[in-house]
Amino acid sequence: MALPLPPGLTPPEIAFLCEMELVTVIPRQRLEGLDLLGGRTPPLHPPQRANLPLWLALLLKRQRRANILPPPWLSPPALAAILELESTAHAAAPPRLPLAPPGILPISPPFLPSSTADAPRDALPYHWLELGEILLEAASDDFEDPDAVRRLMRDLREVRMANMRKGVEVFDAQGGLSMTGFGGMEVAEGRAFIGGVIDGLRKIGAARERSGDGDQDDQDNGFPSTADDYDDEMDM
Amino acid sequence: MSYYDIDAILTDAQKVPCTFELTVPGLGFLDGNMDGDMKKDSKVELPIWLGEMLSLSEMMNTDSLVTLSIPSALGPRVFNALKADPRTVDLRALASHFYNLATRLLEMYVEDINKSEEQEMIRVLSETFKARAAVIADQANNVRGTLGEGADFLRGLDENERQLFRAAHDSAKSVRAWVAEGMKKK
Known part of the structure; x- marks a missing residue:
């Protein structure tokens, strides 16, 4: 009982990890590439889109130097389709996640462009909940319909949590629960x-x-x- | 089970019916008979820690001092009710550490349970725990449920289940707090 925190990560820690995700921005000002620990960021030329880590994109957004382009799965029609799938699917069926491109080793979410403008629109990435909340809070003016997105996100979260809880009743013989597909x-x-x-x-x-x-x-x-x-x- | 685990201590303090196999001089105070002897075949409710030690004395090549029997909280009536519908049984009224008591007794030698009954008990207990855990999770995520129709069910949770409820509730709360914090910063 040395640590007051329960095992696992707290929500702010997960949100911090989520800021490594790449998002697509539309810059409003020129900016040369920056040499960061994680590599060189692409140079920004105003009309051209570029992929930046979320934390940098948020910084530029707050300074009004860029607009963030929400990922395709964060649009109302895409969320509604996923919600439909989740609520009709069998309780044990895991929600879908984008697969790593074939041919390369499966890499973990921060290095997978799952939240950029050309991400697949029919699946949720690992950090969907955190990324959605952060974008809705910091860049709600970049959404076409932020209220609809917010409402759908909340519904989706409820449905997915309910599915996870239902899994408890059907614990399989190994005494485990498949968490595949959960964020x-x-x-x-x-x-x-x-x-x-x-x-x-x-x-x-x-x-x-x-x-x-x-x-x-x-x-x-x-x-x-x-x-x-x-x-x-x-x-x- | 840790030495300092308060739940383990409280589990051991719960009472089980014991039958004395011998007459023990001077032990009558256990039965409220201050100066008398404990008569053979008398039934007394003893805490688990005491009953366990007394029943273990057969190790010393003598007859066991007492035999344990199943407490009413784990009797067939309760198990039939659990089989019918685990959600409606008030476990807390039966024993505040219901599952711990059950597992503790299954570990020990209890006279009137044989192997197949034991298997059956464990099966029913696991099913009960799973079915109730699902309801607990729903209640923990539903703020109104704890005050309205869920109140009766939550009052009947045993100590393990209460901890489970608390864990589920706290983690849901911390996520909600994080979301609310983001909203406030805006």
């Missing part, structure tokens, strides 16, 4: 609860293993011999 903020929100459920089930199941012969129990118990390794992690 960073959603994982953070579900972490304490899902971890708590698994831990509780593990305690109930552990009584059986200790009480008697464990050989035939492993199958229907749902908690194979890895339960002890898991225990060590959870106690930390």
Whole structure:
């Protein structure tokens, strides 16, 4: 109990990580490329679009030197289509994420251009919730219809969280829950609860293993011999 | 189960029915009989920590001093109710650490449970926990639910479930706080 924070990342930390995402800006002023730790940013020439990290784009936006172009999936029709898919899909079906282009190794979201103007419009990237909230807050005048986007984002979040909670009832035999397709903020929100459920089930199941012969129990118990390794992690 | 875990201590303080197999001189105070002896075959409710130790004495090649039986909180009536609908049972009224009590007793040797009953109990407990956890998550994310129709259900949560509710509620709250903070900065 040394750390007052629960395990995992807090929402502000996730939002900070999200600022690494590339977004497309339309500059209003010229700016030469900047040599940053993450590499050289593209030079900005006013009518041409350029991809910048979100934090730099926000900075330029606040100084009125650039406009941010919202990613395609953050438009009302695209969000409405995804919402439709989420609410009709089977509870266990994971929401879709854009795949890495074929041929290269799957790379993690900050380096995947999943939020630029040419991102796919029919899937949500890992940082969709954070990016959407940040853009709506800092650059709502760059949206065509910010209120509709805001409303759809809220609906989508509700539906996806409800789907995640439904997953608890159908825990599979491995005692795990597939979190494929859930965004960073959603994982953070579900972490304490899902971890708590698994831990509780593990305690109930552990009584059986200790009480008697464990050989035939492993199958229907749902908690194979890895339960002890898991225990060590959870106690930390 | 840690030495300093207050929930483990409280679990151990819950009572289980014990039957004495021997007459023990001077132990009558356990049964409210101040100066008398504890008679053979008398039934007393003892805390788990005491009952466990007394029932373990068969290790020393003597007859066990007491035999444990199942407390009413884990009796067949409760389990039938849980099988019918886990959501409507008030676990807290039965035992404040219901799941801990159940697992604790399953670890020990209890007279009137055999292997297949034990398997069945664990299965029902897991199903109950899962079904109730889903409702807990819904309630934790629904502010009105905690005050309105959900209040009765939430009052019946056992201590593990309360912690679960708190965890789900706190993480939802921290995300909401982050969103609200962004709005304020604007």
